[in-house]
Amino acid sequence: MPAILTVAGVSKTYDSGTTALSPIDLEIEKGEIFALLGPNGAGKTTLISIICGIVTPSGGTIDVMGHDAIKDFRAARRLVGLVPQELSVDMFETVLATVKFSRRLFGRSGHDAYIEQVLRDLSLWDKRHAKIMELSGGMKRRVLIAKALAHEPDILFLDEPTAGVDVSLRRDMWKLIHRLRTRGVTIILTTHYIEEAEEMADRVGVIDKGKLVLVERKTELMKRLGKREVLVSLREPLRAVPAALANWDVELADEGHSLRHSFVADGDRDGIPALLAKLRELDIDFTDLETHRSSLEDIFVDLVGRKDAA
């Protein structure tokens, strides 16, 4: 896959001396969904803001389809759309007016059919004459997406698209992002929800304390890092782990009232049914089970810990 966006040695140190980003190298492939994962304050938004021209980098270069983002900013920026994290939009404008404004601002002449299509895709067409202040939070976010798409960008940045969004809206957002990709838009999103990266991304970059810790295909990352745990509540407490389970990664918990089993969710072999079958075979009765997936925090502790040890 050819790179559509190349970030080379981009760093940011603020005047106060704080280093927000250590030199970062990153290549985004055409047509992919790339998730930038990291805790709050890791530098995700700073990186996106630099690529989009909102923050001036302290060093490094950015190339968007052969155009340098600073020297040839007009050509580069026309290819990029940005959906910010905050709901920053003119409250007194109507939906249609603000989307048309965005298109013109990016140097394109009116194209009503395209704008109608974008608004319909985002279920905003019926609300096109509504003032933005009258819309719900989820609607406002969709208006921001419509604005970012108004000039037909090749690359779309979504900064925390589902932060503070309820579950059903989050699902809608995921579907929408998949649809955009089908149309050939390359998507880069930031998130601190691992489920989101898992649901959508082709590749994942993990950023922590301004450093890009790793970039990997999601499937490989999950295989490596997606540790899961199942906690089985037992009808009768056990004194020790049965010998038949010695080869399993199983331990007693809750003073023998439950069994904890950790496994790596790689899709090839699901640990839960196998464990349950084994328990039945051993005549161990259970009343309940609870599964837990390693959180992003766990993964970070893991990653950072390993880096420090190395």
Place this chain on the structure above:
Amino acid sequence: MTGFNAHGVWAIYRFEMARALRTLWQSVATPVITTSLYFVVFGGAIGSRMQSVDGVGYGSFIVPGLIMLSLLTQSISNASIGIYFPKFTGTIYELLSAPVSAMEMVLGYVGAAATKSVILGLIILATAMLFVDLPIKHPLMMLAFLVLTSIAFSLFGFIIGVWAKGFEQLNFVPALLITPLTFLGGAFYSIDMLPPVWRTVSLFNPVVYLVSGFRWSFFGQGDVGVGASLAFTFAFLLACLGVIAWIFKTGYRMKE
């Protein structure tokens, strides 16, 4: 870097003009009412007891100064709010990420603010003509002063809008600097009426040159030469452009 982003400039310009239409009452009615009040008080009540100044009736004499007063304050407040508001609401992200150069951004915002000021100046002029008999000796120069002053002070307002960190700072400069300078700048009197010392002090007040030049275009005479007035207006305009160029070069209070 190729291709002037005309669509972008036009989008900003239209957006700003639309904002004025939404707040039509504040944008036009308020200054017109204020000006009419000045006429009733200064022109009607006091002016009837005043002698003419330099052979011009007092009511007519104050018109250029009154227009200047509105032009300066409105240019500053229009342009400063225009750029400050996106900073305040966060919508500036879109401007900064758009293929719009600094020059184009200024053209859109300052162009719209200056257009509004020129329209406002003409409305006040028309209002004044309802009250007093007003000759305009040099109509083209009158328009030139109107347009140049509007542009220069809209640029100045743009700078204030970029500099301001809060709404109170937006009002600070017009209220504490422009209004006193205009009142002391011969808007309501000829500086010849002042004692010599104050006349000399007045010559350091930039607004004297603006009011004087504008008044010259109406009556053919002013406190200072029309050349000095024009030179000052241009110098101020260029100084503002210089500051704006520096703002965009360094990203001062626009970008981190």
